[in-house]
Amino acid sequence: MRVVLVSPYPDITSFGLRSLSAWLRHHGIQTRCIFLPDQFGDEVAAQPERYSPAVLQDFVECCKDADLVGITLMTNYFDNALQLTTALRQASAVPVVWGGVHATIRPEECLQHADFVCIGDGEETLLELAQILERGGDPSTIQGLWGTHQGDVFRNPVRPLPPGLDIYPPPDWSGTDHHILAGDRVTPMTDDAVREHLTGGTVSTLLGKIGYQTMTGRGCPHRCSYCINDAVKKLYGARNYLRWRSTSHVMDELESIIRQFPFIGFIWISDDAFFGRPMQDILEFCREYKQRIGLPFTCLASPLTMREDKLAALVDAGLVYLQMGVQSGSPHIQELFNRSRMNNAKLLEAMHIIHKFRDRLLPPSYDFILDAPWETDEDRRASLELISRIPKPFRLQPFSLVLYPGTALHEKATAEGLLQNERRDVYSKHYTMRAPSYSNLLISLSKTGKMPAWLLRLAISPLPWRVFGSHALEPVIRGTFLALKRLKSMLKPLLSH
Incomplete structure (x- = not known):
């Protein structure tokens, strides 16, 4: 039995896909991993056809001896998955299973294109599917799977989550039978290719070192209305959704990676809320990390x-940079985002804690979500006013709100008739596509944290706000905004080397 696993994401880390590969190999099933980083990046709307005929030909060739092909997708990569599946359909009868966040939230839609759809965590579901297909059995009873068998459609409930994560081996970075899109060809992945891609990571560029990205847990303790975590949590219920790997399990992975890739210069922990770990676990992590990784x-x-106390322990263990979600300085939008408990007083308290370690940390990054259709001018000014109060140094990471299917905000926007064209406004929208408005221009100018607070407050005072936010100056603001975006795109290749 050979299972081919495919990732269309720009980042070759693809933690979920590598975890699936490791789990299947652990049970004696051959896997082949194909990484197809989308060359168009965040220009989602620019080109529905994401891959050239030459790439599709190589991809189909890589799948010619497959017994099952699995493709992971988020909503913005629906076109990628569809194009790859269509190419396979034209060349062979190999069954295709779609998985990942979008498949979990929109299984009915995905089932129109794939033979099977995996709902939720996929390790046990995919393993059982592969084993049943290998012996020619009936997959229609597999928990966590939707599909078609002998002409009949089946839709099974989500599989219960295991209580812990240590049963799973670390993600598959072996390089064995791994392939990657390079230029216009799909070629075997080499250590040099791994190094090149990891060098271009966002945090790697910021730190000037090559980072290895991992996750020490799954889930999130919060219920933010814009986040897909909340939608997935509803499938399982809050109980047992947030799970952690043991410290020893994580350290074993990191030691192995450092031996395999000696060029790794830092570790990038991408859990949604690493600080959500209990203090005892944080202390154990810090102790083991200092001794074994360093x-x-x-x-x-x-x-x-x-x-x-958590931050002090982590800084002592080697923490050099962190990122925190702020999202908005407006009480109205905080309530809309289901983050009222994270009000401005709480935000500033957290920021001042981080600021105490400014001599030992790089400037922290604070995330903001922009362009919510319910935002008013007062909401936007409230966020900018909060930014003017953030202790320096800092960085901002602004994102445009994407109303992902399954989220509470998607349901609200749909009910209120705000999603007139879901294909354009969701599937073909990337979170980097910020509206070229005056408020967003000010946030862009504040991204490095170097704009003087007094100047930002002046820019949002009534007269400048009324003048520069007027319809008459919209073309000027739009032109300035787009010029800054083009300049950043031009400088990005230079800054990454």
């Missing part, structure tokens, strides 16, 4: 889980 590392934090 590289700089980065992680994510949330305002509700930020604590000075």
